[in-house]
Amino acid sequence: MNSAAIMVRGLNVFYQQYQALHHIDIDIESNKVTALIGPSGCGKSTFLRSLNRLNELIEGTRTEGQVVIDGVDIYAEDTDVVKLRKQVGIVFQKPSAFPMSIYDNVAYGPRIHGVNKRMVLDEIVEKSLKQANLWEEVKDRLHASALRLSGGQQQRLVIARVLSVNPAIILMDEPASALDPISASKLEDLIAELKTTYTIVIVTHNMQQAARVSDATAFFLNGHLIEYQPTEKLFVHPRDKRTEDYITGRFG
């Protein structure tokens, strides 16, 4: 309980009149990987985005309840959203490289946070790209446009970009969806490696992947959190019939 990196209480999220999340209570532990699973449209992305207040960028959204990170409610009025987002990084479902060079993409985060020394930036860029398994492919063309990269490469670039600002918590929304099996398995290795220093929340449609990489798994359905258990338990002995149906592929 006190190792909870993120504590969510009574979270409701609305898009205009539509309620996408219903009263979510969950404790996400630090230095663990938590997987979110559930059928398309059940609210996984919405939940993820509520953890660093990205939903409020969409007009007409409303959030109720508490999300406590590092002992503070991030929805409190005096929260510094910029600081929060630096602390809680996100890899979006749809990778989107900025229209600038590969180098500038990765250096963007550090730069806006005040890192200007070329040597320091070089170091951060190299380290982040290596962590994201992209370095070998792009080290000779760091100053070429990032838009020329393939979909899977862009996805890894986006991961590097998030790592570059050194967040404490990393949210990943289907980070492997555009990756080939080899890159995907490398990404899983990366996640295993990252969890020693970061807290990771990952959305995935791939049950095997969830089972392999995560310590705990949460199953969402129609905006409700149905079941949340240590991963082995959830996959081997699901408590809820609906969870069992989903993980055995009977629906969704």
Add this chain to the structure above:
Amino acid sequence: MKPFGNRREQLIYYTICSGAVFVALTLVAIVAFVAIKGVGCISWEFLTEIPSRMGKEGGISSAIVGTLYLTLVALVLSVPLGVGAAVYLTEYQPRVSRFTRLVELSAEALAGIPSIVFGLFGFVFFVIFLGWGWSVLSGGLTLALMILPTIMRTSQEAITAVPVEFRENSLALGATKWQTTSKIVIPSALPGIITGVILSIGRSVGETAAVLLTAGSALGMPVLPTDPARSMAVHLYFLASEGISMERAYGTALLLIIMILIINYLANLSLRRFSYRLKG
């Protein structure tokens, strides 16, 4: 392989094709006509001397400088203002906002007003009321007002076209709103913004009536912003309408065309350089 499915397709093809050919031919015809008639009077003196005897003799250097000067003053004012307004409306106002709609409607209405009306306003307000007289300042400000709506609307469109994902990704990295706007949104929209600016330069350079009313038609070299100035378009108007010299009118027209081509070329060049840096 047969290029057309049937006669109807063929007919449509030739009709639209002839439209394109007609446009190209008209352009070539006008430019060639002006070039042939005007090239004879273009000389070093024509480029470097100020007009004498109302333009019968001497050159048109003061009109060239006047044109560039007026355009520069217009841009210095309208670009920051127009782009700033566009950024404010697109980034800092809700998507559906009465205020935005009101400004957009005003801009559209302003863009549709004939330039001579702007000239009249500039004459009454800058020249008479503020007492700036016929001057580069009065003329430049009038042109600025005239092109402001275009610059604002084209910038607005360009900024709106920047994908939301860019903004989300930037904000999610902990960037502030302004960092996101200045480092991601505006650079991504720059090609579109510059296109609007090029259009506006074309309009300013070619504007005659409004400039005549606000900058005057003095033949001397404008130095200070408070000096009166004659633009090339105004000079051309006098040369032709008062029968001073048709040959020199064509020469001036030719230089006017060349100037616009050069401006377009430079703008395109910088645009391509820039988008190369962006997109590789």
